Amino acid sequence: MIRQEEPCYGRLSSTVPLEPKVETPLGTRLVASVTDDSNNNTMKNTLFDFISKYVSLTEDEKNAILALDLFRSVKKGTTLLKEGHKSQDSYFVLKGCIRIYYIMDGEEKTTAFYTEMDALTPHCVISKAPSEYFISCVEDSILTVSNSDMEVEINSKFPKFEIMCRILSEELLAKKQMDFDEFKTSSPEQRYLNLLQSRPDLIQRVPQHQLASFLGIKPQSLSRLRARILEKK
Amino acid sequence: MIRQEEPCYGRLSSTVPLEPKVETPLGTRLVASVTDDSNNNTMKNTLFDFISKYVSLTEDEKNAILALDLFRSVKKGTTLLKEGHKSQDSYFVLKGCIRIYYIMDGEEKTTAFYTEMDALTPHCVISKAPSEYFISCVEDSILTVSNSDMEVEINSKFPKFEIMCRILSEELLAKKQMDFDEFKTSSPEQRYLNLLQSRPDLIQRVPQHQLASFLGIKPQSLSRLRARILEKK
DNA sequence: CGTATTTCTTAACTTAAGTGAACGAGTTAT
DNA sequence: ATAACTCGTTCACTTAAGTTAAGAAATACG
Numbered sequence: 452m453i454r455q456e457e458p459c460y461g462r463l464s465s466t467v468p469l470e471p472k473v474e475t476p477l478g479t480r481l482v483a484s485v486t487d488d489s490n491n492n493t494m495k496n497t498l499f500d501f502i503s504k505y506v507s508l509t510e511d512e513k514n515a516i517l518a519l520d521l522f523r524s525v526k527k528g529t530t531l532l533k534e535g536h537k538s539q540d541s542y543f544v545l546k547g548c549i550r551i552y553y554i555m556d557g558e559e560k561t562t563a564f565y566t567e568m569d570a571l572t573p574h575c576v577i578s579k580a581p582s583e584y585f586i587s588c589v590e591d592s593i594l595t596v597s598n599s600d601m602e603v604e605i606n607s608k609f610p611k612f613e614i615m616c617r618i619l620s621e622e623l624l625a626k627k628q629m630d631f632d633e634f635k636t637s638s639p640e641q642r643y644l645n646l647l648q649s650r651p652d653l654i655q656r657v658p659q660h661q662l663a664s665f666l667g668i669k670p671q672s673l674s675r676l677r678a679r680i681l682e683k684k
Numbered sequence: 685m686i687r688q689e690e691p692c693y694g695r696l697s698s699t700v701p702l703e704p705k706v707e708t709p710l711g712t713r714l715v716a717s718v719t720d721d722s723n724n725n726t727m728k729n730t731l732f733d734f735i736s737k738y739v740s741l742t743e744d745e746k747n748a749i750l751a752l753d754l755f756r757s758v759k760k761g762t763t764l765l766k767e768g769h770k771s772q773d774s775y776f777v778l779k780g781c782i783r784i785y786y787i788m789d790g791e792e793k794t795t796a797f798y799t800e801m802d803a804l805t806p807h808c809v810i811s812k813a814p815s816e817y818f819i820s821c822v823e824d825s826i827l828t829v830s831n832s833d834m835e836v837e838i839n840s841k842f843p844k845f846e847i848m849c850r851i852l853s854e855e856l857l858a859k860k861q862m863d864f865d866e867f868k869t870s871s872p873e874q875r876y877l878n879l880l881q882s883r884p885d886l887i888q889r890v891p892q893h894q895l896a897s898f899l900g901i902k903p904q905s906l907s908r909l910r911a912r913i914l915e916k917k
Numbered sequence: 918c919g920t921a922t923t924t925c926t927t928a929a930c931t932t933a934a935g936t937g938a939a940c941g942a943g944t945t946a947t
Numbered sequence: 948a949t950a951a952c953t954c955g956t957t958c959a960c961t962t963a964a965g966t967t968a969a970g971a972a973a974t975a976c977g
Contacts, residue, residue, distance in 0.1 A: 562865040577858040620853035632795040
């Protein structure tokens, strides 16, 4: 049926020695993965470039962020969050792809993909209740993983971050509403064609059956729909 | 086809004299409506009760908000925002109901309803581009209407508001994702039954054809679906 | 390397939504 | 008062998605 995935985390070029930990209730190990410094620097720049679109940071502020040791490399298939579990972690995708999915009647329903430059604060972090859904890695990925405490700390130290978070959330909310509107007002075929325009990469890098539920249909329907589109041309 | 609606605004018990204005490109009038002080006080309390869930305000801060003269009463049918127009206005519904709708192929597609205690910052305020959609009043309503400048001013004066806006946006974003997920993973019939549970008032106060597009289907399908549900029982 | 598993596609059939049209009830306009 | 219009419902028909099943293609794994 559904393959069980092994959580597997790694600090990215941390100055702190890498210690394998046993942590989750299910006893799955969090293991460090192999990384290199140039990769790490690329990721730092990616993060700071993103932030600079919202606020400009001093060196002190950049160092305060780096001191939080947020970078993690995560293997394809890793489950970051499980249904029924509590979590305080928010994610920012520097490289790779993660997804939200539900298991309903023994079937996976993928509802969202997060790729490069996408930020995700799971609902359970906000509601402080057990999670309704799973989050897992579609590809080997590099993420920042930050918990609520870190954010409270950094926000109170640097009001700039508070502002950035507000602007970012407002933007994402308005965009989510637009995506939702587009979904409601179009047919599965239109949705697929639209995705082909707006996120062509997703169709390449993501399995069809995950794409299908993302489009609100069954895998068989997506297959048929694609065939229909091809013969039209 | 589609009835043209007359914009019609009114300050609520304002200290400023009520001046009818001619303002929109279409030359529609913005007229004051009849209100009374007790109503006004109720609305103030509703607003401050809402805010108090996020931050606690001093009298000074409350007065600073009141000084912005945000309250407006709006008649049923009033168009608050038109497709193609730019706007800086955000809304908070104290009483009544407003909706977002698109006009596609000469047909209205309603994608969202905002009722008591709902906040709405239109996409065009964030994107600073012309609006993709309309916003209009489903019922006679009382709103707060605030523009970006006001928010910048009040946020810089009272960092508390910045924090409140951040928390609120984060909450709304997480909730919107959940609503979107529910929509994607259920059939029109399930969506209707779910709405019956979660927002039973909406089904009473909103016309069926608006509900239909909100549920992502045609009015005929909603009618049929309701009949189907009835005969099942 | 070959076997097992997962993933994708195809097909036949069922079910439900889209379409176009018609009707009655209620509302608005003249 | 009547004509025009909106709104919700119903019906017949079309189209597309859900379901079940089977097989091919790709991938994972021993």
